[in-house]
Amino acid sequence: MRIGELSKATGVDVETIRYYEKAQLLSAPARSDNGYRTYTQAHLERLAFIRHCRALDIPLAAVQRLLTFVDSPQSDCGEIDQLIDAQLARVRARLASMHALERQLMALRGQCTGPHSAAECGILHDLVAAAHGEACVCHQN
Amino acid sequence: MRIGELSKATGVDVETIRYYEKAQLLSAPARSDNGYRTYTQAHLERLAFIRHCRALDIPLAAVQRLLTFVDSPQSDCGEIDQLIDAQLARVRARLASMHALERQLMALRGQCTGPHSAAECGILHDLVAAAHGEACVCHQN
DNA sequence: AGAATCCTTGGAGTCACTACAGGGTCAAGC
DNA sequence: GCTTGACCCTGTAGTGACTCCAAGGATTCT
Numbered sequence: 001m002r003i004g005e006l007s008k009a010t011g012v013d014v015e016t017i018r019y020y021e022k023a024q025l026l027s028a029p030a031r032s033d034n035g036y037r038t039y040t041q042a043h044l045e046r047l048a049f050i051r052h053c054r055a056l057d058i059p060l061a062a063v064q065r066l067l068t069f070v071d072s073p074q075s076d077c078g079e080i081d082q083l084i085d086a087q088l089a090r091v092r093a094r095l096a097s098m099h100a101l102e103r104q105l106m107a108l109r110g111q112c113t114g115p116h117s118a119a120e121c122g123i124l125h126d127l128v129a130a131a132h133g134e135a136c137v138c139h140q141n
Numbered sequence: 142m143r144i145g146e147l148s149k150a151t152g153v154d155v156e157t158i159r160y161y162e163k164a165q166l167l168s169a170p171a172r173s174d175n176g177y178r179t180y181t182q183a184h185l186e187r188l189a190f191i192r193h194c195r196a197l198d199i200p201l202a203a204v205q206r207l208l209t210f211v212d213s214p215q216s217d218c219g220e221i222d223q224l225i226d227a228q229l230a231r232v233r234a235r236l237a238s239m240h241a242l243e244r245q246l247m248a249l250r251g252q253c254t255g256p257h258s259a260a261e262c263g264i265l266h267d268l269v270a271a272a273h274g275e276a277c278v279c280h281q282n
Numbered sequence: 283a284g285a286a287t288c289c290t291t292g293g294a295g296t297c298a299c300t301a302c303a304g305g306g307t308c309a310a311g312c
Numbered sequence: 313g314c315t316t317g318a319c320c321c322t323g324t325a326g327t328g329a330c331t332c333c334a335a336g337g338a339t340t341c342t
Contacts, residue, residue, distance in 0.1 A: 004319065014320090019299060034307055036320055049272035056249070056279065057242055060298070070269060073260035080264050081253050088246045095239045098232055101198055105229045108197070112222055119214035123221050128211060131190035138197065145288065155289090160330060175338055177289055201329070 001039040010047050017047065025050055025064055058087050104138035111137055142180040151188050158188065166191055166205055199228050245279035252278055 020026040029037045053063040111122025130136035161167040170178045194204040252263025271277035
């Protein structure tokens with residue numbers, strides 16, 4: 001299978017596949033006489049594994065760790081749990097701060113209703129007030 | 142005020158302040174005889190404004206647009222509204238995908254309960270199954 | 283005087299790609 | 313045989329918003 005076919009089969013961009021090879025996530029495939037990469041079914045599965053992990057927003061370094069577990073099935077799975085837990089914690093922390101952000105932006109957006117000049121804009125006023133250390137609607141609590 | 146004092150006054154890293162100057166967000170300050178940057182109160186306020194926007198996760202390019210409105214109070218504020226709306230939309234889109242992510246990771250985490258080998262690990266099993274195109278707990282729906 | 287702290291510049295590293303530039307290879311059609 | 317177009321190769325640079333470091337000069341404290 002050439003790189004274009006692998007790309008179509010997995011939906012992963014050709015450049016991204018080459019990037020994974022350089023980043024040592026995908027083993028370098030055999031080359032045909034003309035220098036083209038020739039992939040096997042094993043490569044396809046490994047790539048699908050990587051993309052599935054990435055769909056879960058797992059960093060590439062953690063994906064690499066997970067791949068070593070795929071390759072050594074006898075090892076203890078404790079670190080796998082830890083990796084997923086860490087990822088869950090990251091996602092939850094980000095989620096909480098994004099919720100706060102949404103509230104803050106909504107409060108800020110509420111400061112400006114109709115069309116008028118920047119000088120009269122409640123949003124800008126609020127952002128400038130915050131810069132003076134004064135209270136702002138978005139960071140009141 | 143020297144850069145270290147500005148840094149302490151605002152809680153912004155010295156390197157970040159220099160970065161803002163290079164990125165044209167903060168105007169280049171005067172220099173004292175020894176070449177040290179000398180900041181004014183106006184710089185401090187501008188920096189506080191930038192950081193407040195960044196706390197709302199507004200991209201630096203958008204912050205730069207906002208700063209031009211601070212400098213020209215007579216202009217129409219329509220674009221300000223648009224900027225905040227765009228930011229709110231970005232945050233909400235990210236929020237939705239992060240919620241989905243949390244659900245997926247929780248389902249995946251539920252596959253592994255006790256300590257055992259990687260070969261028996263439900264998490265790894267699920268990730269590999271997904272790589273084979275089979276159903277996985279995390280992307281069932 | 284020496285040490286610690288501060289300041290300067292410039293460049294590289296982070297993450298996970300993405301986008302070229304400048305070439306080589308191959309199959310189909312004329 | 314030649315052109316066209318799709319594919320492939322390598323290597324490098326860019327993205328955003330910093331962060332870190334090296335190598336040196338200035339200032340301040342003891």
